Amino acid sequence: MATMIQAIRMALxxxxxxxxxxxxxxxxxxxxxxxxxTGSMGLKTAWNSPLDERGIIGFAIGLAMxxxxxxxxxxxxxxxxxxxxxxKIAGNTTWATAGDWCxxxxxxxxxxxxxxxxxxxxxxxxxxxxxxxxxxxxxxSTPLDAYGLMLAAIKDPNPVMFMKPKALLRVRPPAExxxxxxxxNDEKVLKDMIDAPLGDRSAWKxxxxxxxxxxxxxxxxxxxxxGSQLTVVSYGRTLPLCLQAANELAGxxxxxxxxxxxxxxxxxxxxxTASVRKTHKVLFVNEDTEVTNFGEHxxxxxxxxxxxxxxxxxxxxxxxxxxGIGLADSLEMASVPQLAxxxxxxxxxxxxxx
Amino acid sequence: xxKPHLVSSKSGFTLAPELxxxxxxxxxxxxxxxxxxxxxxxxxDGFFWIGGPGEExxxxxxxxxxxxxQGPKYDYFHGHYRxxxxxxxxxxxxxxALRQMKNTASDPFSGGRNFCGHASIxxxxxxxxxxxxxxQYSIAPGTxxxxxxxxxxxxxxxxxDAGTAEGDFATxxxxxxxxxxxxxxxIVVTNNNWGISTAADTQHGDRVIxxxxxxxxxxxxxxxxxxxxESYLKIKEAMDYIRKEKKPILMEARVSRLYGHSSASGAxxxxxxxxxLKTFEDRLEAAGILSKDQMKRIWYIYNxxxxxxxxxxxxxxxPSPDSIWDHVYCGQKGKPGRxx
Ligand SMILES: Cc1ncc(C[n+]2csc(CCOP(=O)(O)OP(=O)(O)O)c2C)c(N)n1
Numbered sequence: 001m002a003t004m005i006q007a008i009r010m011a012l013x014x015x016x017x018x019x020x021x022x023x024x025x026x027x028x029x030x031x032x033x034x035x036x037x038t039g040s041m042g043l044k045t046a047w048n049s050p051l052d053e054r055g056i057i058g059f060a061i062g063l064a065m066x067x068x069x070x071x072x073x074x075x076x077x078x079x080x081x082x083x084x085x086x087x088k089i090a091g092n093t094t095w096a097t098a099g100d101w102c103x104x105x106x107x108x109x110x111x112x113x114x115x116x117x118x119x120x121x122x123x124x125x126x127x128x129x130x131x132x133x134x135x136x137x138x139x140x141s142t143p144l145d146a147y148g149l150m151l152a153a154i155k156d157p158n159p160v161m162f163m164k165p166k167a168l169l170r171v172r173p174p175a176e177x178x179x180x181x182x183x184x185n186d187e188k189v190l191k192d193m194i195d196a197p198l199g200d201r202s203a204w205k206x207x208x209x210x211x212x213x214x215x216x217x218x219x220x221x222x223x224x225x226x227g228s229q230l231t232v233v234s235y236g237r238t239l240p241l242c243l244q245a246a247n248e249l250a251g252x253x254x255x256x257x258x259x260x261x262x263x264x265x266x267x268x269x270x271x272x273t274a275s276v277r278k279t280h281k282v283l284f285v286n287e288d289t290e291v292t293n294f295g296e297h298x299x300x301x302x303x304x305x306x307x308x309x310x311x312x313x314x315x316x317x318x319x320x321x322x323x324g325i326g327l328a329d330s331l332e333m334a335s336v337p338q339l340a341x342x343x344x345x346x347x348x349x350x351x352x353x354x
Numbered sequence: 355x356x357k358p359h360l361v362s363s364k365s366g367f368t369l370a371p372e373l374x375x376x377x378x379x380x381x382x383x384x385x386x387x388x389x390x391x392x393x394x395x396x397x398x399d400g401f402f403w404i405g406g407p408g409e410e411x412x413x414x415x416x417x418x419x420x421x422x423x424q425g426p427k428y429d430y431f432h433g434h435y436r437x438x439x440x441x442x443x444x445x446x447x448x449x450x451a452l453r454q455m456k457n458t459a460s461d462p463f464s465g466g467r468n469f470c471g472h473a474s475i476x477x478x479x480x481x482x483x484x485x486x487x488x489x490q491y492s493i494a495p496g497t498x499x500x501x502x503x504x505x506x507x508x509x510x511x512x513x514x515d516a517g518t519a520e521g522d523f524a525t526x527x528x529x530x531x532x533x534x535x536x537x538x539x540x541i542v543v544t545n546n547n548w549g550i551s552t553a554a555d556t557q558h559g560d561r562v563i564x565x566x567x568x569x570x571x572x573x574x575x576x577x578x579x580x581x582x583x584e585s586y587l588k589i590k591e592a593m594d595y596i597r598k599e600k601k602p603i604l605m606e607a608r609v610s611r612l613y614g615h616s617s618a619s620g621a622x623x624x625x626x627x628x629x630x631l632k633t634f635e636d637r638l639e640a641a642g643i644l645s646k647d648q649m650k651r652i653w654y655i656y657n658x659x660x661x662x663x664x665x666x667x668x669x670x671x672x673p674s675p676d677s678i679w680d681h682v683y684c685g686q687k688g689k690p691g692r693x694x
Contacts, residue, residue: 062496098465
């Protein structure tokens with residue numbers, strides 16, 4: 001079964017073949033490398049851009065206005081910060097022109113910790129990005145969702161930010177996920193077809209499987225585990241950890257419902273509402289720094305909407321409010337939520353009595 | 355439009371008298387609009403004025419030479435807040451600029467959301483003009499690639515001299531001249547020697563901005579943007595080259611700034627800079643193309659028209675408060691819910 005990075009690459013291949021994607025570009029995105037995480041190997045429209053993040057975002061806006069369909073990559077989200085005013089323009093152009101222009105573009109970028117990336121390869125961008133209206137924002141936690149969300153992003157007539165949780169790019173899908181439509185059953189066969197060989201790859205060409213359309217609607221979450229005692233809402237790297245913690249805690253008699261938000265904007269408040277009305281307790285988990293965190297917005301909304309139904313204060317478990325994530329294993333582990341801290345937070349919330 | 359007379363050979367004009375007369379007409383129309391906008395600001399019929407009086411001799415020829423239409427087969431124009439002359443020349447109705455000044459619901463460029471001079475006309479490939487200095491230079495290469503793929507369309511981007519200190523200017527030079535992937539783009543800097551109150555020579559060691567293009571192997575031009583004939587001929591030469599070669603040109607046009615930076619600095623006429631329209635009128639008269647009386651009449655007609663339009667706009671309603679929710683997303687109208 002495909003890894004998330006293979007799924008993203010297949011989605012882009014499908015996008016080129018069937019959805020009019022004209023340009024997949026960014027730093028080291030084209031041949032010979034095909035992306036620092038191999039996300040764009042073998043794509044026919046992939047090309048290398050100058051090392052200029054402002055140029056990458058500006059060019060995408062221009063391509064979108066010029067009748068093209070770009071998927072632009074920022075190599076690491078840590079380097080997107082000097083493009084913020086251009087991200088704002090992508091997000092406000094339709095509004096500022098009273099609907100005259102639409103800006104159909106996708107930006108994809110690896111986010112978060114998990115690869116011992118130190119201070120400048122570990123940032124999250126949830127809070128910053130959700131502060132820029134006019135965009136849609138997604139972050140998958142499984143390969144199938146990555147495929148479906150990328151196709152949704154490409155089809156959307158608005159700018160879409162596709163955040164790739166770097167810690168999950170090479171993990172295998174969960175048992176309950178189906179194959180990506182068209183994907184061969186055997187992962188070795190898939191690898192042979194779409195992964196470039198090591199060394200000289202100048203003569204190599206991918207053989208894409210006969211991929212099919214599969215869309216995950218932007219704004220729809222997914223219940224990854226049903227439970228009755230509390231609701232855990234997460235996305236990206238921390239999602240599988242929440243799931244694992246919830247499964248382990250079932251042995252202690254704690255039944256947590258785990259929601260994968262999948263889209264940060266718009267997000268599936270209906271799903272959260274239905275779950276919290278059942279469990280009366282909610283924990284939000286993400287790894288962005290905790291002050292002015294996107295999860296804080298969700299906490300506020302939970303308080304406003306569910307105050308009289310809650311049996312405990314809504315909680316947020318997030319990254320420490322620090323200037324960066326340190327390189328040493330001990331530092332990274334202490335900076336962002338891990339299995340143990342998530343399990344502890346679930347246990348504590350479950351134990352609360354009103 | 356007045357009937358042209360015979361051109362005197364000493365005038366230095368080589369363009370057809372009909373074209374000169376047409377350019378004059380459009381220049382007066384543009385100036386008249388700007389002066390009406392300033393009056394509206396001063397009479398409290400708008401919150402802020404910024405515009406391009408002093409740049410007509412460049413903007414009108416540019417507007418005449420753009421190949422107008424929608425989509426990448428046609429030229430794209432990425433202007434800035436001094437570009438109204440280009441848009442009027444393309445065919446925009448001055449009353450719409452007045453509407454934006456008065457931020458009425460009927461403002462077709464932004465529905466009362468944006469400053470005057472911040473137009474957007476998708477049906478003619480006029481990219482939305484936004485306030486952040488220089489961002490259009492990062493965006494324009496993208497439409498130029500669309501042009502290159504679709505045929506003979508080109509992209510034109512304009513902005514001021516002080517803004518060239520921003521990284522976006524370098525971005526534009528780099529992305530337009532990638533070896534083997536050069537883009538059909540006319541990169542224009544309208545150099546008025548000022549960034550608000552800061553004189554260019556106190557901040558810029560590059561005496562000739564256009565020279566920066568040379569490092570990228572691109573053709574460069576420095577022109578007198580106060581001369582409509584020179585502007586017309588040089589812009590045409592540049593566009594012909596770009597359309598044929600599919601390569602960029604960096605053009606620096608020296609222009610005047612006749613009412614200061616914006617209403618924030620008073621918007622009063624300055625007397626120590628050349629007024630290109632006055633110069634042009636003197637030449638037209640000397641060449642026997644238009645008489646003083648004929649020109650006076652053109653001014654009168656436009657001034658009256660702008661006044662009547664301004665009075666009309668004054669009565670048009672402001673946008674409804676509910677309209678804030680429209681167009682957050684493509685094709686979306688009406689309040690989608692506070693959090694969507
Ligand atoms: C990024 C940014 N910084 C600052 C400003 C405020 N500002 C508006 S116009 C201007 C000066 C621009 O000068 P120049 O580029 O020479 O153009 P000119 O106005 O002279 O035509 C400044 C600093 C802005 N709009 N955007």
